[in-house]
Amino acid sequence: MQTLVLTFVSLGNVTTREAIDWALTYPKIVKGITVIARVMNDIMSHEREQATDHMASTVQTCMKQYGVTVEEAIEKLKIVLEEAWMDMMQDYLEQKYPMTLLKKGISFGQSIDFFCKREDLYTLPSNLKATLTSLYVKFA
Template sequence: MLITNSYIAMGEVATKEAFDWISNDPKILKASTIICRLMDDIVSHEFEQTRDHVASSIECYMKQYGVSREETMKLFREDVANAWKDINEGFMKPAIFPMPVFTVVLNFARVIDFLYKDGDSYTNSHSLKAHIELLLVNPVIL
């Protein structure tokens, strides 16, 4: 949804064909959403289980397949790595659209990777403060 909505602000680059393509759930989009869902669940699983919250994909997978948390986490990390391979493959063989159409999908995955790589920076946004300051307040000028 976020990726599709991003196309609206792209002007003439986002053609009807680009919207049709993204609406057909291409492999590169699936990969990006896998990265989003699994990275979020991997880092926020324990915290979310302390709240009155819906089961995460980790809880569901453990129950459905009768495997441990560690096995589930390992499998999910492998799925994330494979999703990055699918994104790379999508860039190696792009469709007939301008590169910015694909870059939106890549940048979404990059943001998710950044937010969840070393913890849940989405929920604990105070950890983003230094990065935002470096980007907007004290940028590196070459």
């Protein structure tokens, strides 16, 4: 949430005091982003983190709460992610708040999705090298 609010503040004059106050009320789009960030990161980093002394993750909590396997917990958490996206899109489509902020919120969620969808690029950013190279280097 703090990173998203800082993103809003970085927009300068576009972001009013009312917009920040709105973001701090934890609307659906902000809640969705925080859920997506936490759950996607926990799904991606679960195995690696369990190899060391680490605090319980969302995956472990889900496993314990429902008495399910890792795979089943991840499937349940994917439903939570889908619901978070639907909530975000509802706020976006209702357009009750400044569109610039709503678009930034959606873009922020998409960035989290990119960083955590296939591998943990947030914790292991060196894995981004091939992707960034393909974006900026023209092959003959």
